[in-house]
Amino acid sequence: MSPAHPASPFDGWLTGDPEVLALLGDEAERQSTTLQLIASENFTSPAVLAASGSILTNKYAEGYPGRRYYGGNQVVDRIEDLARDRLTALFGAEHANVQPHAGATANLAAYQALLDPGDTVLAMRLDHGGHLTHGSPASITSKVWRFVSYGVSAATDDPDKPGEIIDFDQVADVARRERPKLVVAGSTAYARIIDPLPFREIADSVGARFLFDAAHPAGLIAGGAHPSPVGVADVVTFTTHKTLRGPRGGAILCTAELAKAVDAAVFPGLQGGPLEHVVAAKAVAFAEAARPEFAAYAAQVVANARALADALATEGFRLVSGGTENHQVLVDLRSFDADLTGKEAQEVLDRAGITCNRNTVPDDPRSPFVTSGLRLGSAAQTTTGMGEAEMTRIGGLIGRTLRGRSDDAVLASVRAEVRELCAGFPPYPTLAGA
Numbered sequence: 001m002s003p004a005h006p007a008s009p010f011d012g013w014l015t016g017d018p019e020v021l022a023l024l025g026d027e028a029e030r031q032s033t034t035l036q037l038i039a040s041e042n043f044t045s046p047a048v049l050a051a052s053g054s055i056l057t058n059k060y061a062e063g064y065p066g067r068r069y070y071g072g073n074q075v076v077d078r079i080e081d082l083a084r085d086r087l088t089a090l091f092g093a094e095h096a097n098v099q100p101h102a103g104a105t106a107n108l109a110a111y112q113a114l115l116d117p118g119d120t121v122l123a124m125r126l127d128h129g130g131h132l133t134h135g136s137p138a139s140i141t142s143k144v145w146r147f148v149s150y151g152v153s154a155a156t157d158d159p160d161k162p163g164e165i166i167d168f169d170q171v172a173d174v175a176r177r178e179r180p181k182l183v184v185a186g187s188t189a190y191a192r193i194i195d196p197l198p199f200r201e202i203a204d205s206v207g208a209r210f211l212f213d214a215a216h217p218a219g220l221i222a223g224g225a226h227p228s229p230v231g232v233a234d235v236v237t238f239t240t241h242k243t244l245r246g247p248r249g250g251a252i253l254c255t256a257e258l259a260k261a262v263d264a265a266v267f268p269g270l271q272g273g274p275l276e277h278v279v280a281a282k283a284v285a286f287a288e289a290a291r292p293e294f295a296a297y298a299a300q301v302v303a304n305a306r307a308l309a310d311a312l313a314t315e316g317f318r319l320v321s322g323g324t325e326n327h328q329v330l331v332d333l334r335s336f337d338a339d340l341t342g343k344e345a346q347e348v349l350d351r352a353g354i355t356c357n358r359n360t361v362p363d364d365p366r367s368p369f370v371t372s373g374l375r376l377g378s379a380a381q382t383t384t385g386m387g388e389a390e391m392t393r394i395g396g397l398i399g400r401t402l403r404g405r406s407d408d409a410v411l412a413s414v415r416a417e418v419r420e421l422c423a424g425f426p427p428y429p430t431l432a433g434a
């Protein structure tokens, strides 16, 4: 009997390992019957799943196409060339490296290509939305390079100018004072468009290089919903699994001038053998992202986030920066309920079948482990076909869950409604058994 929620095109090949098969089935059930609102997640296509589950995992291919350290790479070379060609075409870039195992690795390689140990880097404050690899004390990045930071402007009561957007005066001031060798734009929790042009001007004014970390908006950029940093920044890093909807991994785009340094920084600088099965899956995803349907998807992701934001505002939640222009909604829980922490909200929503993550809000008085906020994202559920009507309904469900958080009957009724909603939008309707 085929499972109700298949986990991959190859479920049938796992019957010899019933333990792993059962766990994959449990996870497929979770992904299919609960709402996936984690802003960094998505559902890949079955074609991406198939390529990443392929026999290419068997092949060692240290080096680059035409320059490998192992034999037998005639076919793998063509696969990696295809991925690179599709990626440079997708973004209009001069050079692409598709080998980084993750977004964090892509950033480490970019730093290594552009900097010497001890050099100063200007990036976004972690507690205002910057990523761990932008100089967190817990990250190797802060041990090798000297990070200084900029943040967002203060919140205001003016609905037309809500604040909490990148403060370019501050970026310019810190750049003038600290003379960084590299300016980094990009964020992990920021609901606004990041315009690369002012960063370029500031970087130029102090003779710094400019790295745009597009881990989150890469798919919105590919789909034309956000301005492209390619041609503006010296190097663009990104993940392939967030809004770009590919396999879990990273990639780097750069100018022809930096191609050699970037490639050497990825291998042998940082990694050993590339994951060519993932490179093949990236190639599949890059072709998917070049189709007109993907531009429609990117526009719908943004429209859906806006619908979710509006619904949450109606429920009495304050939104960081007053709203959204991308796939993210950052919720400040304090106006809704001063006692409700991000940690508790995340746990209660999980019990109701609504999956999201707690997040600090700018200048959060609570610790990053507790937080006063939630980060929500529209990218994954938009892939399943949900539209603004469903997002509005989800906003209402979030309000109901958090208002009734101490009442098990409320949580059970939301859980049932979520299950019914998800049944109409299966993530993998074309896989056998679905």
Ligand SMILES: *Cc1c(COP(=O)(O)O)cnc(C)c1O
Pocket: 040, 101, 102, 103, 104, 105, 107, 130, 131, 133, 186, 187, 188, 213, 215, 216, 239, 249, 250
């Ligand atoms: C997600 C993210 C990364 C890291 O990606 P991983 O694949 O998790 O390593 C880097 N930078 C930013 C801004 C991100 O949001």
